[in-house]
Amino acid sequence: MSKLWINEELWIASDTHFGHARILEKEPSRITTMHQEGEEGDVFEWMLRRWNRSITPKEPLLHLGDVAGKEGRAYLGRLHGEKHLLLGNHDLKNLPMLQEAGFLIHTGIKLYIPQEEEILESLKRRFSSKRLKEERYLHAIVADLGMERILFSHLPVFDINPFDHRYESSKRVLEALYEEAHCTLNIHGHTHSYDTPNSFCLNASWEKSEMRPMRLRELLFRFRNKSI
Numbered sequence: 001m002s003k004l005w006i007n008e009e010l011w012i013a014s015d016t017h018f019g020h021a022r023i024l025e026k027e028p029s030r031i032t033t034m035h036q037e038g039e040e041g042d043v044f045e046w047m048l049r050r051w052n053r054s055i056t057p058k059e060p061l062l063h064l065g066d067v068a069g070k071e072g073r074a075y076l077g078r079l080h081g082e083k084h085l086l087l088g089n090h091d092l093k094n095l096p097m098l099q100e101a102g103f104l105i106h107t108g109i110k111l112y113i114p115q116e117e118e119i120l121e122s123l124k125r126r127f128s129s130k131r132l133k134e135e136r137y138l139h140a141i142v143a144d145l146g147m148e149r150i151l152f153s154h155l156p157v158f159d160i161n162p163f164d165h166r167y168e169s170s171k172r173v174l175e176a177l178y179e180e181a182h183c184t185l186n187i188h189g190h191t192h193s194y195d196t197p198n199s200f201c202l203n204a205s206w207e208k209s210e211m212r213p214m215r216l217r218e219l220l221f222r223f224r225n226k227s228i
Contacts, residue, residue: 005060005084006062006112006141006143006145006216007216008145008146008215008216008217008220009215009216009217010060010216011054011061011081011213011215011216012061012062012063012064012187012204012209012214012215012216013051013061013062013063013064013204013206013209013213014063014064014065014066014088014154014188014189014190014206014209015064015065015066015088015189015190015192015207016047016051016067016206017066017069017072017090018044018067018072018076019044019070019072019073019075020068020069020070020071020072021069023069026192027193030043030047030206030207030211031043033211034046044072044075045075047206047211048075048079050211050212051079051080052078052079052080053212054212055080056081057080057081058082059080059081060081060082061081061082061213062086062152063083063084063086063103064088064152064153064154064187064188064189064204065086065088065091065139065154066088066089066090066091066154066190067085067088067090067098067103068090068098069090070094072094072097073097073100073101076097076098076101076103077101077102079101081213082104083101083103084103084104084106085104085105085106086106086139086140086141086152086154087105087137087139087154088139088154088189088190089154089155089167092136106139106141108132108133108138109123109138109139109140109177110142112141112142112143112144113142113144113149115181119177119180119181122180123173123176126176127172127173127176131173132173135170135173136170137155137167137170138170138173138174139153140153140177141153142181142183145216145220148184148185148220149181149183149184149185150183150184150185150186150187151177151178151181151183151185151187152187152188153174153186153187153188154188154189155167155171155174155188155190156186156188156190156191156201156203157171157174157175157178157186157188157198157201158175158178158196158201159191159196159197159201161191183200184200185200185202186200186201186202187204188204189203189205190205192205192206192207192208193205193207193208199226202219202222202223204219
């Protein structure tokens, strides 16, 4: 697949968790923000409206994982955009539902950079081809954009979270990829309202993106200003 869809106008979203009621207990800011806007009712319908006000039906969007809970089917088919999905941990059990809703699923490691073969061979030497194929949570895209070499992933790199032990094996490979590819920025999800302490990580979770999809150029502007 061509990398042409990855440009500054690309929409980015992460950790929407449509239909996942438990997320509203963990992240009550979704309900609070909806009420502040004078709206009531179904939070996920409110999220859907915010999504569709941002994106036209045919614009490309890269979702960085955890799209929906098992009750999310009613929302997914109505989301605007040409929806690319980099799998998150909650997506693995919902693949048929996501594919039926039109999501284009990206799995494993995809490198849109000149050193693709060299980097993949190095990772195979370090971790073995078998391990690269079998890591359940190892899903990433690397692409150059302007002065940045960006690692897009669901899990953040080099973040120590005591509740993420089951992802550690995949994260070790993901972090090696970040280093081998000489990335300068990791745009990730997974952490919701928590930001990692790393200046090279940018959290695109729903709670950190004004509760709407954001253009990649908006995220890059944030990163550049954070780095000053």
